[in-house]
Amino acid sequence: MKISYNWLQQFIKPDWDIEKTGELLTDLGLEVEGISTYESIKGSLRGVVVGEVLACEPHSNADKLKVTKVDIGTESPVQIVCGAPNVAKGQKVPVATIGTTLYTKEGEAWIIKKGKIRGEESHGMICAEDELGLGTSHDGILVLHASLQPGTPAADVFTIEEDSVIEIGLTPNRADAMSHWGVARDLKAGLIQQGEHYELITPSVSKFNVEGELRKISINVENKELAPRYTGLTISDVTVKASPDWLQSRLKAIGITPKNNIVDVTNYVLHELGQPLHAFDADQIKGEEIHVKTVESGTSFVTLDGVERTLHTDDLMICDTEKPLCIAGVFGGLHSGVSDQTTSIFLESAYFDPVSIRKTSKRHGLHTDASFRFERGIDPNITVYALKRAALLIQELAGGKITSQVEDLYPKKIEDKEVFLSFEKVTKLIGQELPQGTIKSILSSLEIQINHATESALGLSIPAYRNDVTREVDVIEEILRVYGYNAINFSTKLNASIASIDPYADHRIQDTIANQLIGQGFNEILANSLTSASYHQLTSSFDDAENVSILNPLSQDLAIMRRTLLFSGLESIAYNTNRKQSDLKLFEFGKTYNQKNGERSEQKRLSILISGEKFKENWKVTSDTTNFYYLKGIVHAILKRLGIEITNSEEVSLDIYNEALTYYHNKLELLNFGSVNTKILENLSIKNPVFYADIYWDTLVQLTKKSKITFKEISKYPEVRRDFALLLDKHIRFNEIEQIARSTERKLLKKIDLFDVYEGKNLPEGKKSYAVSFIFSDENKTLTDKQIDKVMKKLQHNFEQKLGASLR
Known part of the structure; x- marks a missing residue:
């Protein structure tokens, strides 16, 4: 935002140079990003x-x-x-x-x-x-x-205007400072703290006079929520021409191109007081009526830039009896604005709902000085004052006479906010006790009214134009910025405290697993929580009625909250493979969103996706593509790191997979993983197989908190290994063998591994061969062959009885 120093001095005239003023404004929170020089005639005719x-x-x-x-x-x-x-x-x-x-x-x-x-x-x-x-x-x-x-x-x-222009990096919350008047108001408060007292000079409107109600344009506000206050008047017999040099110089200094005296006045008052105004050619208003309302969706409207736009049903419009004239608070219409032939105008000054203006501005891609202010919230109490100020300037520069009373539609006044301020709270947050007199002086300089005062607290009324000050802490921030952050003393005492850290906090467990995955060559991704509902057409696993839909989506590709991390992960796979990065190991911690019976819920998940080669191409490593078992090993490593035991597993019937498993701990479902359905991959133009694990992170965190880590001394006695080559029916799985073995020998059997699977030639039809290793150990003594043989016979017997197995 640009502020003219000459213009600013019309409101307040400190005996300070521009650099010192800039420093004070920065201390007040209006950060000065630069100061430049403006000359109405470049070079100022020097020489x-x-x-x-x-x-x-x-x-x-x-x-x-x-x-x-x-x-x-x-x-x-x-x-x-x-x-x-x-x-x-x-x-x-x-x-x-x-x-x-x-x-x-x-x-x-x-x-x-x-x-x-x-x-x-x-x-x-x-x-x-x-x-x-x-x-x-x-x-x-x-x-x-x-x-x-x-x-x-x-x-x-010749008259030459020389000026200093202050560039302020205005933060969005400081809507009150979006004008020269607003900056002057802050500057006055800051000067008082410096021991300098200056009067804030405001333009007078005492000469405002209606010369007979010769032309009245009636106003009908149909949508009072979107237009809480709307005022207007008519000015007749004006002459549209170029603005005088002083006005042109003021506008040029802050980067505004002058147009004509009427439009220039509305821009001048906008930047002077922060109140946007709009001037309509009164002869273009059919029926002598103004209607503030929304119109049917799909209505066409040509804006001042000559672009035809399609209106939305939520766009607030200024209309006459026949057609829209202006997009309220955003942009005027092509045929209703002031031209060289205009002789009478209807002058508008209003307060529009900030959220409505922001949505309309974004919807149509129109960002104007007016919308910039309306969408941040202007002062609803200067609407009439700014209207009179503009009307007097127009009379001064364009002649004419005011031919209607000010019509002010303000059915529900926007009240000042009431805030209770505790002196103890001020001291606690600032870290230093400020004199109560200083606090009261600062509040008064900020036009914050003190309604009642006690020894410990103040009851305050916050002016409506300070829409960012709603709580006690906001008031304390105001006190601190005016008092000066640099004025707060720093203690030479160094205090330190030891924080109580929960070792099982979600973020700590997440960091542990993330570091483990990164050590295994994975990259972390962070995808958008919004996704397209069209992905659900690829699977029957999701009921569309349970989607959490966005009311105002930016596009159909971002219309719902994601139900699974799979599709956003596949988008990353597709993006990378299209750019010749096909060897991928990705993981993401994110949330999924559902609603059922009107209740919305969200669950945190860990997704893992792998595709392509396991390792980078290298002369020392043979080429090996990722597969189901590689992903299984990654999943087992995560569960082992968290100390969570898999008590059961079963095949998954979800159609997002070609084949998959689900792991359980007792009756709690931990995760599912497998190869992604080929049809889904084809829809996203992914050619290589992709393996995906969907891990229920919230469940894992809860189980991790309950798990007890125990430490055992490493046995000093040797381990013994024995192997079986079992001939089994094809439908039998390794976990069945493992469960039987564990139940047969609980004390000596330490580890069971499947190290070879064979199907094919020289085997009976419907059979397969599993080569299984068994590791035995006793912490107290060396095992004998007799003990091991006895256990192996039991294992063989149970495999034969329960699985129909035989030794090869």
């Missing part, structure tokens, strides 16, 4: 003086040039070669002396140098008005008034 043409003779070597002698106030006249057709003896003219810098229309600088033109020396330049930046004419040199004295600086002859 240009009044000259008198003493002699003017034709150039001997050029028909269109003349050699002049010019008195520029020095001891002797200078010779200047001039090509202007209107130069003549006796004229008073502007002369750019040697060394003067002039600027082109594009802002490029060029320096006047001594030179020779066709053999004649030239010591300067007699200038036309466009060469000085005083106009656009280049028909001839600029002839000045005959009474001027040679040598008079041109800057003393």
